[in-house]
Amino acid sequence: MTPQSTSGRLVAGLAAAALLAAGAAIAIGTAAPAHGGPARSTLVGGTLASGAPPAILSRGVISTLDIAPAPTAPRDRGGARTMRGTATPPAGPVVPVPPSQCPRLYNTTGCYGPPQINHAYGLDRLHRRGLTGKGRTIAIPICFHNPHLRKNVATYSRHWGLPPANLEVMQYGKVPTADPGDPGQAACAAEAAVDVQSVHAIAPAAKIIVVETGTDQTGGTVGLDELIGAIGWVTRHRKVDAVTASWGAFEANFPEQSGREGDYRxxxxxxxPLKAAHRRGTTLIASSGNRGPTGPNLAGTAFYTHPSVAWPASDPLVTAVGGTRVHLTDTGVRTAPDQVWDDEGGVATGAGPSAVFGRPAYQARLTSVVGERRGSVDVALNGSGKAREWFFSSYNPIAGQxxxxxxxxxxxIAAPKLAGIVALAAQKAGRPVGDIHRVLYSAPGSARLGLTDLTTGTNTANGVTGFQARRGYDLPSGVGTVRDAGRLVNALAH
Structure with a gap:
């Protein structure tokens, strides 16, 4: 299959995508072959009666994991809710302001840009030494086509003094343009802009490939299988150092769809495609989700009353990235230790034990924490709603903005950061660094790896008891967060 450019003809009028934050479920329909070719239009693990797809497939719903809702607005002294931060935007154009101005303007304790984030993680020092991701490639699979992506990234780059992005857009299958009036499709388009800008800020000279996905072979749905298939496809057609995915489905969605408890086929x-990309030496990275230890059912009407983690983040081949809260000055200096991103009105970092995968070898010494299961997450970076970051997007599904x-x-916004760090390590090594679990777990929380241990916070949310941060490895923050990216890059490059 030959890669298509964005100049190719697009197909419109397909089913909507929806935010997981709004309780959406995911379409799971067709098998994505390991070689990365187009998916076949057959139901995985089941038989279709009279050729009719189940309801979840006919709806064609996708979950993008991670654009968290905006904070509530501040109140004036009389108790009335002010306009700032509500569905009514503040007067005048919005422009990035330093974090010290955010509490007054946006009722949040921080709104950070690359200057603060890169200084906090020690990335600015690497950039000054010439480690910018030059010669390395990051791939971002995402649903739908964003026709404004290049302009949005250019606006972001000019504002923050970044070089123009080395951006390629490919299409896997027939890809419709995102409808800005559809919240789910707008979420996909905005996610593309956010992911690209996140990577570009960390690895400004790296090549970024956005792989847009569209309909299945029946022409009716946009599904998880197309997104997973795109990973195998792009790593087959391009030399890719890392793939970062900010979408997924909760493990509990799969047996619910199959109608068989405990059936994860x-x-x-x-x-x-994940196995194929892993064999090719690609570092696989995924975000862990925003609903704490659980997630919504397929109908989006309720949360599961038991823990359930997001896949592909929970896959042992994938590095799962959770969320923290940073506390930074206008120059990016920490004013308090980072903490686990805990409950903010039903949103918190995803984390927990996998119901599908057993404990991998790299977690062999962590039985007291993970038991016999794969523990997710592996590492954590900023993602809290109280430590938001600035991005530029012509699409916006976030209420109040x-x-x-x-x-x-x-x-x-955490997972693409790690992909950027991997690109810096690959530049230093002169080769892909591949699976990074062995390095991360060689010394959890160790300053030798440029990490710092997180010991405060829990991801309890939505009526389900979560997991507490503790000394050493823990489920909501993994091996910890990045304190000195230079040391982590050195470790990954060796």
């Missing part, structure tokens, strides 16, 4: 039969400069939270 709908999930495991989708793993072929308008297209343009938006303040975004969620683990989807």
């Amino acid at each position: 709908l999930l495991t039969r989708l793993r072929g 308008q297209p343009g400069w938006i303040r975004v939270a969620g683990t989807s």
Whole structure:
């Protein structure tokens, strides 16, 4: 299959995508072959009666994990809610302001840009030494086509003094343009802009490939299988150092769709492209989600009353990235230790034990924490709604904000950061660094790896008891967060 450019003809009028934050479920329909070719139009792990797809497939719903809702507005002294931070935007154009001005303007304790984030993680020092990701490639699979992506990234780059992005857009299948009036499709388009800008700020010279996905072979749905298939496809056609994914489905969605408790074959039969990309030496990265230890059912009407983690983040082949809250000055200096992103009105970092995968070898010494299961997450970076970051997007699904400069939270701004760090390590090594679990788990929380341990916070949310931060490895923050990216890059490069 030959890669298509964005100049190719697009197909419109397909089913909507929806935010997981709004309780949406995911379409799981067709098997994505390991070689990365187009998916076949057959139901995975089941038989279609009279050729009719189940309701979840006919709806064609996708979950993008991570654009968290905006904070509530401040109140005046009389108790009335002010206009700032509500569905009514503040007067005048929104432009990035230093974090010290955010409490007054946006009722949040921080709204950070690359100057603060890069200084906090020690990335600015690497950039000054010439480690910028030059010669390395990051791929971002995402649903729908964003026709404004290049202009949005250019606006972001000019504002923050970044070089123009080395951006390529490819299409896997027939890809419709996102409808700005559809919240789910707008979420996909905004996610593309956010992910690209996140990577570009960390690795400004790296090549970024956005792989847009569209309909399945029946022409009716946009599904998880297309997104997973795109990973195998792009890593087959391009030399890719890392793939970052800010979307997924909760493990509990799969047996619910199959109608058989404990049946995860709908999930495991989708793993072929991940296995193929992993064999090619690509570092696989995914965000862990924003709903704490659980997630919504397929109908989006209720949360599961038991823990459930997001996949592909929970896959042992994937590095799962959770969310923290940073406390930074206008120059990026920490004023307090980072903490686990805990409950902010139903949003918190995703984390917990996998119901699908057993404990991998790299977690062999962590039985006291993970038991016999794969523990997710592996590492954590900023994602809290109280430590939002600035991005520029012509699409915006976030209530209370308008297209343009938006303040975004969620683990989807954390996962691309790690992909950027991997690009810096690959530049230093002169080769892909591949699976990074062995390095991360060699010394959890160790300053030798440029990490710092998180010991405060829990991801309890939505009526389900979560997991507490503790000394050493823990489920909501993994091996910790980045304190000195230079040391982490050195470790990954060796």
